[in-house]
Amino acid sequence: MKTLSTRILVILFLLGTQSCKKKIAELEYKERGTLIEYNLKGTIPESGIVPRINEFDAQDIVQNGVNYYSITYRTIYEGKQINSRGLLLVPEHVDSAYLIAYFHGTQIPINLSAFYESKYETPSNYEGQGNNFIETRNIGLAWASAGYIVFLPDYIGFGATENKEHPYLAYDELFKSNIDGLLAVKQFLAEKGITYDNRLFLSGWSQGGGASLSAHKFIQEQYASEFTVTASSSLAGPYNLRGFMDDILSRKDEELITNNIFSWGLYSLNKFSPELKRPTDQFYSYPVYDQYSAIFTPSQIPSQTFKAYFLANIIDGSDAAMNQVINRNTFSSGWNPVGKVFLHHGDADEIVYYYNATDAMEGLGNAGGDVTLYTYLGGTHLSDVGLYTQNTLNDFNALK
Incomplete structure (x- = not known):
C-alpha cells in the first residue's frame, strides 16, 4: 500500500503533467469565428425523422433526410481564446441555405447518471438517437427536414467546454460564442459550395428564447454586414x-x-x-x-x-x-428590431412568467418593431413545444 506522502507525490506529478500538457496544447491564435473542423456524424433518412419527433405529429413537415455534423470553432471566453462546438443539421441534397440558429433552453451543467446528465441534451453530442435530446429532435430535426440548415450551439460550459462555467442569463457574454459559431457556419457553407445570402432566422426556448431575442439586437447592431436577421421566433424567454x-x-x-x-x-x-x-x-x-x-x-x-x-x-x-x-441584459424594450419578431408563450408559465412576452410585445412594438405574440392559453413552460415548432416553421416559410 502506498503511503500518504507517496500518494501526494503521485498527485503532484500528475498535476504537473497536466500543467505541461496545457502549456503544450495552448491554442494558436486565430480570428474569432474561425472554423476549426467539422465532422459528419451520420445521416437520418427521411423515413427516420418522424419516429424521432415525439412532441407532435411531424408527417406534414418532413421532406428530407438530414445529415448531422459536429462543428468546432474559435471563440473567446473571459478574454481568452477557446474552441467551442455545436451541431449543424443539413438537409440532404441542399444547394442553397436558409439558415436557422436555434438556442437551447436551460441545462443544469452536471452529469450524474442517477439524477441528470446534461450531456444528453448538449447538441454536439447527438448521435442520431430517438430519445433524450428533446430540442434537437423535436425542433432542430423537424426544421432541417423541412429544408432549413439548423445550427445549434452547445454554449460555453457544455460539450467540449464543460470544464468552464456557463454564462447563464449573461446574454452579452453568451452571444460571443454564439455569433462566432454562426460565422464558422458561413465558412462551412462556403466550403461545401452551398449558396448563402446572409439572411438569418433566430430561434430558441426558455434561456434560448432570451438568447434569440438578444442575438436579434446584437447582430443588427454589431454584425449587420455578416447577417441580415429576417426574423426571430422565441418561446418562453426571459426577455424582461x-x-x-x-x-x-x-x-x-x-x-x-x-x-x-x-x-x-x-x-x-x-x-x-x-x-x-x-x-x-x-x-x-x-x-x-x-x-x-x-x-x-x-x-x-x-x-x-x-x-x-x-x-x-x-x-x-x-x-x-x-x-x-x-x-x-433586458431586451423587452428600448430598441427597434429590424426584421420580424415572433413571441410564443403559455399564459400559465410557472418558470418564465408570461409578462416577459407581453412586456416585449408592448415595448418593442412601441419602438417601431413588427411583433407578433402567440399566446397559448393554459400553456406552461413545457407544454407548447409542438405548437411553437409548427407555427415558427409556417412563419419562417412565409418569409423565404
Missing part, C-alpha cells in the same frame, strides 16, 4: 430580466421555485460583467465558490440565500453597477 429580478425581489421572503434560477443568474452576471466581479461573500449568505453552489441553494427563499443589504441595494437602486448589468 429587469422585470424578473424585480418580481423575485418583491417576493424575497417567499419560497419560490425560481430561486435557483435567480441565484445562478446573479452569480453569472457578477462573474461575467467587467464592472462587477465581486467576491461572492459580499452578496451570498452562505459559501459560494462556483456555479454549482450558486445553483443548489440551501433555501428556496431569496432572503435566506442573499444578504439583506445586497437585496435592499438592488431594490432601492443604490447598487448602480448591478442594476446597470441587469438593465443591459
Whole structure:
C-alpha cells in the first residue's frame, strides 16, 4: 500500500503533467469565428425523422433526410481564446441555405447518471438517437427536414467546454460564442459550395428564447454586414430580466421555485460583467465558490440565500453597477428590431412568467418593431413545444 506522502507525490506529478500538457496544447491564435473542423456524424433518412419527433405529429413537415455534423470553432471566453462546438443539421441534397440558429433552453451543467446528465441534451453530442435530446429532435430535426440548415450551439460550459462555467442569463457574454459559431457556419457553407445570402432566422426556448431575442439586437447592431436577421421566433424567454429580478425581489421572503434560477443568474452576471466581479461573500449568505453552489441553494427563499443589504441595494437602486448589468441584459424594450419578431408563450408559465412576452410585445412594438405574440392559453413552460415548432416553421416559410 502506498503511503500518504507517496500518494501526494503521485498527485503532484500528475498535476504537473497536466500543467505541461496545457502549456503544450495552448491554442494558436486565430480570428474569432474561425472554423476549426467539422465532422459528419451520420445521416437520418427521411423515413427516420418522424419516429424521432415525439412532441407532435411531424408527417406534414418532413421532406428530407438530414445529415448531422459536429462543428468546432474559435471563440473567446473571459478574454481568452477557446474552441467551442455545436451541431449543424443539413438537409440532404441542399444547394442553397436558409439558415436557422436555434438556442437551447436551460441545462443544469452536471452529469450524474442517477439524477441528470446534461450531456444528453448538449447538441454536439447527438448521435442520431430517438430519445433524450428533446430540442434537437423535436425542433432542430423537424426544421432541417423541412429544408432549413439548423445550427445549434452547445454554449460555453457544455460539450467540449464543460470544464468552464456557463454564462447563464449573461446574454452579452453568451452571444460571443454564439455569433462566432454562426460565422464558422458561413465558412462551412462556403466550403461545401452551398449558396448563402446572409439572411438569418433566430430561434430558441426558455434561456434560448432570451438568447434569440438578444442575438436579434446584437447582430443588427454589431454584425449587420455578416447577417441580415429576417426574423426571430422565441418561446418562453426571459426577455424582461429587469422585470424578473424585480418580481423575485418583491417576493424575497417567499419560497419560490425560481430561486435557483435567480441565484445562478446573479452569480453569472457578477462573474461575467467587467464592472462587477465581486467576491461572492459580499452578496451570498452562505459559501459560494462556483456555479454549482450558486445553483443548489440551501433555501428556496431569496432572503435566506442573499444578504439583506445586497437585496435592499438592488431594490432601492443604490447598487448602480448591478442594476446597470441587469438593465443591459433586458431586451423587452428600448430598441427597434429590424426584421420580424415572433413571441410564443403559455399564459400559465410557472418558470418564465408570461409578462416577459407581453412586456416585449408592448415595448418593442412601441419602438417601431413588427411583433407578433402567440399566446397559448393554459400553456406552461413545457407544454407548447409542438405548437411553437409548427407555427415558427409556417412563419419562417412565409418569409423565404
